[in-house]
Amino acid sequence: EAGVVQSPRYKIIEKKQPVAFWCNPISGHNTLYWYRQNLGQGPELLIRYENEEAVDDSQLPKDRFSAERLKGVDSTLKIQPAELGDSAVYLCASSLGTVSYEQYFGPGTRLTVT
Amino acid sequence: QKEVEQNSGPLSVPEGAIASLNCTYSDRGSQSFFWYRQYSGKSPELIMSIYSNGDKEDGRFTAQLNKASQYVSLLIRDSQPSDSATYLCAGGTRSGGSNYKLTFGKGTLLTVNP
Numbered sequence: 001e002a003g004v005v006q007s008p009r010y011k012i013i014e015k016k017q018p019v020a021f022w023c024n025p026i027s028g029h030n031t032l033y034w035y036r037q038n039l040g041q042g043p044e045l046l047i048r049y050e051n052e053e054a055v056d057d058s059q060l061p062k063d064r065f066s067a068e069r070l071k072g073v074d075s076t077l078k079i080q081p082a083e084l085g086d087s088a089v090y091l092c093a094s095s096l097g098t099v100s101y102e103q104y105f106g107p108g109t110r111l112t113v114t
Numbered sequence: 115q116k117e118v119e120q121n122s123g124p125l126s127v128p129e130g131a132i133a134s135l136n137c138t139y140s141d142r143g144s145q146s147f148f149w150y151r152q153y154s155g156k157s158p159e160l161i162m163s164i165y166s167n168g169d170k171e172d173g174r175f176t177a178q179l180n181k182a183s184q185y186v187s188l189l190i191r192d193s194q195p196s197d198s199a200t201y202l203c204a205g206g207t208r209s210g211g212s213n214y215k216l217t218f219g220k221g222t223l224l225t226v227n228p
Contacts, residue, residue, distance in 0.1 A: 042118075042202050042218025043158065056215065091157055101146050101206050101214060105157040 002027070004106030006092050012112045018080035021109045025073065025094030032069060033103060034077050035091040043091055043105075049075060050097060082113045116141040118205050120219035129228050133190040137203030137219055140184070144205035144217075147179055149188045152200045152221065162188060193226040200224070 005024040013019050025032050030051050035043035046065065048056040051072040060067065064083070069075040079086055089110050093103040117140045127133045135149075146165050150158035164170045164177040164186070176189040186205070190197055200221040208214045 040122075040220065042204070042220050044218070045215065048214075089157075101208075101216070102148065102160055102163050103216060104160060105150075108157045 006106035016081040023092030029094035031097035033093040118219040124223040135188040137186040146206035150202040
């Protein structure tokens with residue numbers, strides 16, 4: 001069974017530029033999560049989707065971050081414009097949701113904002 | 115602020131010894147707990163989940179949960195150099211409907227010396 005797929009794996013951009021991350025969850029997992037992980041810290045939730053619906057976006061900085069999951073499968077997380085403090089690893093995870101809360105992570109995208 | 119606390123380490127053990135990793139949580143509503151292993155530069159990998167008080171064993175790993183003391187631990191028997199990684203503890207809380215949140219600790223760095 002294929003795991004969570006993310007792209008790109010690495011991204012270097014200048015501040016004020018836009019950037020987008022893509023995630024394809026494990027087949028059949030209707031719950032998708034975007035996390036941000038800073039060095040030396042645990043992952044912090046940005047947004048959680050149940051199918052197409054964003055059910056928890058309370059930690060998403062909505063002035064510059066946006067996300068979508070149009071068909072309830074793939075998801076895109078966007079930052080516009082990026083700031084120096086956005087440098088981090090952006091992780092996508094998926095789970096079966098109410099059937100099982102075990103979350104499985106993709107390889108992540110390491111973002112460096114210069 | 116609901117927190118999951120872990121000793122940051124590093125915890126250093128000799129090869130073949132038992133490594134003991136500890137975690138406390140502040141939210142008494144937390145119902146599910148997970149241990150993730152994260153190698154340097156990689157994403158978190160789920161290694162254990164535990165939902166009920168007591169012990170759960172899987173190979174060389176044993177997770178222990180004590181909800182009265184709000185304490186979770188992970189024991190790694192016969193530690194191997196390949197176990198050297200950061201171990202993240204996470205607690206999950208369901209608060210009505212489909213609202214579910216996983217809170218991660220900062221992780222404990224384990225080094226197993228040959």
